[in-house]
Amino acid sequence: MPLLDELGRLSGVFLAVLLRFTFQGAHCELVVSPAGPTQVNAIVGSNLTLAVSFSGAPDPVVIWLMGDLPVVTWTIGSSVPPDIPENMRKVLKVEQNGSLTFVNVSLGFASNYTVKMTKSGVGNAVLSFTLKVFENIQNVTLSTQPDFAKEGTDLFILQYSMLQGVVEHQMWFFNDIPIKTNSHYLMEPRSLVILRPNRSDAGQYTVLLTNPFSSVTTHINVTVLYGPDEPVLEAHPAQPFYVAEDSLSLSCHAEGFPQPTVQWDFGGQMLSDTHKGVLNLTNVRTSQGGIYTCTVLNEKTKEKRQKSTNLNVYETPSGNPMCSVGSVSNVNLQYHCQWPGGTPQAMLSFPELSNTSSGTGNFSLTVPASDNLNRQTVTCLADHPVEQKNCSITASSPAQFLSAVRTTHDSEGKIVVTIYCVSDASPKAVVSWSRDSGAITSGTAYQISSDTTQLMMVDYNVSNFLLQNYTCTCRNPLGSQSREIQLQGPSVSNSILFPNQDGTVVTLTWEIPPTSIVTGFDIQMKGPDLLSTNHTGIQTRGSSDGYRTIQQKPGSARSTDIFGLEPKLTYQFRVIPRANMTEGVPSVVHIVGPGMENCSTECV
Structure with a gap:
């Protein structure tokens, strides 16, 4: 019995201890908490720690994930080194309390991080961090596409590129005034698009690029010409294929900041002669046509992408396309x-x-x-x-027009009258001619030019001018315009006399109606004869009471100078229009002399 009592006493103690530990385990909870900020900004090359603390269980297993990828696994307090990928061991270190330290951090470590702590029988705890890694922004340049804005085009793009840096925010200014997205401006990740640019868009544009550690401001002056895209791979100049001996450049860029680094491959060979993703090809040959592959590395995300383009080298048409109707x-x-x-x-x-x-x-x-x-x-x-x-x-119906009449002589001295009718039209209008109600065709009396715009009448009888009514009709498929021309006999519509300062020379000018038939002009004078020199060398002057012809001028003349006037004497001048031997109505009479001061017949 003493032995049984002792066994019972020991069983009770064991049971008490077991219940105690069971009770404690049921109420323990593993907790992990941040020991610093969970949103961390860092500059490339700096050291930082995503600090945590935990409670509720000793020596838990800590797992750090970069996104969904485990990068650190370790049991706190264990003598076994942490499990860290070989390519990250120089950067990542785990602290004794489970915190994650970065040494000389680079852009590729910017990510969302998750720490998981687990303990058998206790459970697990999870905590998330966000790490943003930045570079100082350097060497930002602004460019435009195209080189000049043209009023009335769909869009004009201002875009920036940079040697290095991570951009968190960008702001655009026009003449120091902030630009906001609206119906005229569209802000894209690395460019400002001006929709339907106009002349008021000319001026200075500024882009401000910032991150928590640096900021850069860059300016560009934009010129707008009055009146008048973006693939991942671009060619400059942009052409689907090129002519042998052309020079061009291929540029590769991807959306995102900073500007990704680029490597070009052609025919399985890496091309080293690139700069900022631009491959310059000078005097290209047909053998250089083929598939060019661009590998883009975003230094912020460390993601790689590939894109290919087919470069063709062919012959190109010369000049520009031509349109007609x-x-x-x-x-x-x-x-x-x-x-x-x-x-x-x-x-x-x-x-x-x-x-x-x-x-x-x-x-x-x-x-x-x-x-x-x-x-x-x-x-x-x-x-x-x-x-x-x-x-x-642009096709257009014939526009209203004015006719023109020209009078000449043929080789036999006969009057030749030509009527011109030309209307602005597209396609060119065909001209038909009629007299009174009858159509005119080319023959002996009438000759129509090959382009139908001229009607020529040979040996024209001026005496019948009152009966000469002609109609020209300009017609194309879109419509027609007509004009009636009534030919007139020789006449002067207007004339003016201009004496010189000392009264010894006068200039007589005149005009004729546009449909007047005129082959020449007689310039007539009434009054003292003009000063002349006789056989003895003495200057003499006669006189006459009637008009006499002192000059004869061709039908194309519209002015003449008359010399040798005596300022103290009075002269009368007039112009007689002629159609060969047929005289028309004289012009008004212009009188010049003391007290007359260039009068016309209304003065007397």
């Missing part, structure tokens, strides 16, 4: 576009006219004439692997 039977419009040459030939189309019709090299599209096409600008898109160009043409 013609008439088919003066009923339909034929739009024509040509950009010949090149390999292959350019693909040409008129999208406003047809979504399905196109051609190469030389392309024509015939459509019915309609009011909708009158004064409507139609654009030809010339799509060639080297580049895309366009040209535009």
Whole structure:
């Protein structure tokens, strides 16, 4: 019995101890807490610690994750070294309390970090940190695309590039005024887009790039020309293929900050002659055509991406595409576009006219004439692997016009009258002629020019001028305009007399109606004869009571100078228009002399 009693006493003690530990385990909880900030900013090359503290269990297992990737595993207090990837051992260290220390931190360690602590029988605890690593921003440059803004284009881009740095914030200013995104400005990750630029956009643009450790301000002056994209891989100049001996550059960039580093590969060979992702190719050969692969490394995220582009070296068409519009039977419009040459030939189309019709090299599209096409600008898109160009043409009905009449002589001295009718129209208007109600055709009496704009009448009878009513009609598929021309006999519409300062010379000028038939002019004077020199060398002057012709001028003349006047005497001048032997109505009489001061017949 004493033995049984002793055993019972020991069992009770063991049971008490067991219950005690069971009770304590049921109420213990592993807790991990931050011993510093959970949002940490650091400069490249600095040392920092993501500090934690824990309670509730001794020597737990601590696991640090960079994103979803375990980077440190260790049992606190263990003599076994922490399990850290070999490529991170120079940077990552775990402290005795489970904190994670970074030595000479680099951009690649910027990430979200999670610490997990576990203890068998106690459970686990989790705590998250965010580490942002920055570089000082250096060598920021601003550029534009294209070089100059053109008013009326869709957009104009200001973009920056930099040698190094991580940008957290960017701000844009125009003439020192902050720019906000609106219907005119669009701010993208590393550029400012001006939508539909106009002349008021000219001025100084500034970009301010900042992070917690540095800031850089850069300016650029933008010039806007009045009147008038962004792939990951870009070619400068941007062309789908190039002509042999051309020079170009390939640039590779990716969205994100800072500007990613770039390595180019061609035909399995790394190309070392690159700078800031730009590969310069000078005097390219056809053998340089092929697949170029760009490997982009973002120094902030340490992620790599690859992208390829196919560079073709071919022949290119010369010059620019040319547009024209013609008439088919003066009923339909034929739009024509040509950009010949090149390999292959350019693909040409008129999208406003047809979504399905196109051609190469030389392309024509015939459509019915309609009011909708009158004064409507139609654009030809010339799509060639080297580049895309366009040209535009506007078809228009004939505009109102003025006719012109010219009078000349043929080799036999006969009067030749030519009427000109030209209307601004596209396609060019065809001119038809009629007299009274009858159509005029080329023959003996009438000759119509090959372009139909001139009607020529040979051996014109001026005596019948009152009966000469002609009509010219300019017509193209979009409409017509007519003008009636009533030819007039020789006449002067206006004349003016200008004496010189001392009264010895006068200048007589005159005009004629636009439809007047005139082959020449008689300049007549009444009064003392002009000063002349006789056979003895003595200057003499006679007199006459009637008008006499002192000069004869051709039909093209509109002024003459008359010399040898005596300032103290009175003279009368007039102009007689002539059509060969037919005289027209004289001009008004101009009187000059003492007290008259260049009077016309109204003075007397």
